[in-house]
Amino acid sequence: MKLYIISSGKYGSRIINSLAEMGLASSMVGLEELPEDLPEFIDDFEGYIPKNIPRADLILAVGLFGDINMIVPLIAEKSGAKSVIIPHHDPAQVPPGLQSEIIESAPDVKIVFPKPFCTLEPVGDQFIDEFCQEFGKPEMEIESDGLVKKVTVTRTAPCGSTNYIAEHIEGIPADEVELEAGNKLHNYPCNASMATDPVVGDTILHLAGYQVKETVRRALGFGMKSAVVDHDTCEASECQHECIKHCPQVQIGLDTVTLNENEQAVIDPASCGCCEICIKECPYGSIEMEERKFTIE
Numbered sequence: 001m002k003l004y005i006i007s008s009g010k011y012g013s014r015i016i017n018s019l020a021e022m023g024l025a026s027s028m029v030g031l032e033e034l035p036e037d038l039p040e041f042i043d044d045f046e047g048y049i050p051k052n053i054p055r056a057d058l059i060l061a062v063g064l065f066g067d068i069n070m071i072v073p074l075i076a077e078k079s080g081a082k083s084v085i086i087p088h089h090d091p092a093q094v095p096p097g098l099q100s101e102i103i104e105s106a107p108d109v110k111i112v113f114p115k116p117f118c119t120l121e122p123v124g125d126q127f128i129d130e131f132c133q134e135f136g137k138p139e140m141e142i143e144s145d146g147l148v149k150k151v152t153v154t155r156t157a158p159c160g161s162t163n164y165i166a167e168h169i170e171g172i173p174a175d176e177v178e179l180e181a182g183n184k185l186h187n188y189p190c191n192a193s194m195a196t197d198p199v200v201g202d203t204i205l206h207l208a209g210y211q212v213k214e215t216v217r218r219a220l221g222f223g224m225k226s227a228v229v230d231h232d233t234c235e236a237s238e239c240q241h242e243c244i245k246h247c248p249q250v251q252i253g254l255d256t257v258t259l260n261e262n263e264q265a266v267i268d269p270a271s272c273g274c275c276e277i278c279i280k281e282c283p284y285g286s287i288e289m290e291e292r293k294f295t296i297e
């Protein structure tokens with residue numbers, strides 16, 4: 001796979017270095033680094049498009065803010081690439097209106113906007129999915145006999161945090177892994193923004209933490225904490241499904257809150273981030289946080 005990267009700022013540099021260290025250096029056919037102080041609104045993009053663009057399969061644009069993201073589909077066109085990843089680490093990067101403009105400007109190119117990068121999963125596109133075999137939403141296998149014996153990372157977050165977390169959870173009690181993995185993500189540190197994303201209603205940093213929690217719960221086969229709906233009081237037919245509308249995990253495309261056959265809300269303990277937003281939003285007080293062992297299928 002031929003990978004062309006457009007990058008800006010410290011976040012962009014970190015992702016490039018991390019991907020190169022994790023084995024992608026030989027796939028990188030081109031790299032364009034843009035200054036951080038570009039205007040938010042740009043009328044003429046031509047001056048920002050590199051002169052010599054090599055043939056590429058996948059374009060990755062990391063750390064760009066505002067209108068400059070419009071050069072990404074133009075570069076894709078010149079390179080022949082039909083696959084583009086534009087990850088968000090900050091809510092101000094690519095607002096929904098700009099995303100629509102980017103997509104409309106390149107209708108024959110598959111463009112995804114993972115928020116954050118460590119939520120990227122296969123989408124049915126040859127080159128995005130090839131990238132996803134190794135990088136994206138973290139996946140790991142954990143061997144444990146009460147204590148964590150061995151951790152094998154099968155897919156790492158593109159920033160490299162999953163390998164760091166894996167190294168630091170060996171030897172600790174399995175019951176404590178969920179909490180400790182989140183702490184280790186912050187120690188790495190995760191560079192996602194602490195600003196609340198208006199689309200999601202939570203911070204992108206928190207979303208990154210929820211993905212790590214889900215990863216270790218799935219690897220262990222259990223979780224230690226989740227929001228739970230009381231079906232004696234859930235009045236889903238009356239309430240406009242506030243829990244579903246406001247769950248940040250649902251906002252980024254996950255099935256964390258769904259309706260069961262009785263049209264009542266059900267929360268998936270694997271992907272619940274325990275943010276408590278649904279608890280505040282439910283008009284019937286039907287959701288509580290529970291700390292106990294949840295079996296994860």
Ligand code: SF4
Binds near residue numbers: 227249272273276279
């Ligand atoms: S606590 Fe509620 S809103 Fe938050 S992630 Fe879990 S289900 Fe979603």
Ligand code: SF4
Binds near residue numbers: 236240243265285
């Ligand atoms: S849990 Fe609350 S917000 Fe969610 S569907 Fe039931 S009543 Fe509505």
